[in-house]
Amino acid sequence: MAKKFIYFFILISLTFCFPALTYAQEASVQLSSGDLSSLKPQETFTVDITVDNIDNLVGGYIVINYDSTLLQVEGKTLNLQDTTDFTSLEGITNTSLKDSEGSVLLVFGLDKNIAPLSGSQTIGTITFKALKKGSSTISIGSESILVTEDLNMTLNEVTFTSNSINYTVLGTGGVSGTITDSNNSPISNATVEVVKGESIVTTTADSNGVFNINNLVEGNYTLNIKCDGYYEYSQDITIIDGQTENVISELTVEGDVNNDCIVSLEDLVLTANEYGNTGNNSFDVNKDGIIDILDLIFINRRLTE
Ligand SMILES: [Ca+2]
Numbered sequence: 161m162a163k164k165f166i167y168f169f170i171l172i173s174l175t176f177c178f179p180a181l182t183y184a185q186e187a188s189v190q191l192s193s194g195d196l197s198s199l200k201p202q203e204t205f206t207v208d209i210t211v212d213n214i215d216n217l218v219g220g221y222i223v224i225n226y227d228s229t230l231l232q233v234e235g236k237t238l239n240l241q242d243t244t245d246f247t248s249l250e251g252i253t254n255t256s257l258k259d260s261e262g263s264v265l266l267v268f269g270l271d272k273n274i275a276p277l278s279g280s281q282t283i284g285t286i287t288f289k290a291l292k293k294g295s296s297t298i299s300i301g302s303e304s305i306l307v308t309e310d311l312n313m314t315l316n317e318v319t320f321t322s323n324s325i326n327y328t329v330l331g332t333g334g335v336s337g338t339i340t341d342s343n344n345s346p347i348s349n350a351t352v353e354v355v356k357g358e359s360i361v362t363t364t365a366d367s368n369g370v371f372n373i374n375n376l377v378e379g380n381y382t383l384n385i386k387c388d389g390y391y392e393y394s395q396d397i398t399i400i401d402g403q404t405e406n407v408i409s410e411l412t413v414e415g416d417v418n419n420d421c422i423v424s425l426e427d428l429v430l431t432a433n434e435y436g437n438t439g440n441n442s443f444d445v446n447k448d449g450i451i452d453i454l455d456l457i458f459i460n461r462r463l464t465e
């Protein structure tokens with residue numbers, strides 16, 4: 161009989177304890193954003209503020225702290241429907257309800273017709289702009305408060321955990337250069353690519369073979385120069401904060417004798433008019449010392465139009 165009683169007692173205990181354990185998860189305020197490890201000055205990004213594991217939320221006073229020397233707040237939105245933003249009430253002058261340098265506030269309360277919120281709720285979104293090179297953290301201020309309401313409409317402050325997010329704003333620099341053939345004559349219209357992983361910035365060299373790409377995040381890149389009539393050219397470059405790297409890229413000709421980045425009939429005609437000439441000459445595209453039928457065929461086989 162005593163044994164049966166013990167089993168019954170255990171059964172009752174399990175029934176009442178496990179739901180309690182399930183609901184004992186602590187509420188949290190979570191900041192989330194995309195990859196913030198290589199921001200550029202002037203770049204904007206958003207941070208979502210989400211309340212997790214909450215029961216019957218009706219409002220809160222959430223302070224988001226940031227380094228105002230590195231970031232500037234571009235905007236904030238409350239994402240909840242039928243909710244009053246107490247910081248934007250007309251006539252508010254109290255600085256406790258105002259954003260300040262380094263702190264942005266989400267101070268909100270659900271309107272009368274709205275049932276308290278439970279589970280996971282994205283409260284708001286802050287848009288920041290990166291100002292200059294540096295690293296820091298965005299965090300929830302310890303003075304933040306979440307308020308819940310029970311069935312008797314009694315308000316309670318609930319304790320919660322929070323995270324912080326790190327970000328890094330990198331310096332920027334540029335690369336400029338001149339593209340020439342092996343005789344030091346400029347090549348126009350070349351496609352210039354600066355590649356880092358998935359990211360590619362592209363420009364076109366001007367009629368003097370000059371190109372310029374700015375606002376690249378500091379770091380190592382590959383510079384590719386593409387041009388019909390030349391071997392593709394690649395070079396490793398390092399972009400340094402506040403500097404413009406200058407490169408001279410010498411392409412090896414492969415049919416484009418007039419340096420316009422395309423192998424056309426014009427190249428063929430120009431070369432044909434040099435037929436029989438000898439010596440170091442840019443029309444001698446196969447570099448055998450004489451301009452002859454081999455050079456014409458060389459170009460003809462590489463015509464791009
Ligand atoms: Ca050409």
Ligand SMILES: [Ca+2]
Pocket residue numbers: 444445446447448449450451452454455
């Ligand atoms: Ca030749």
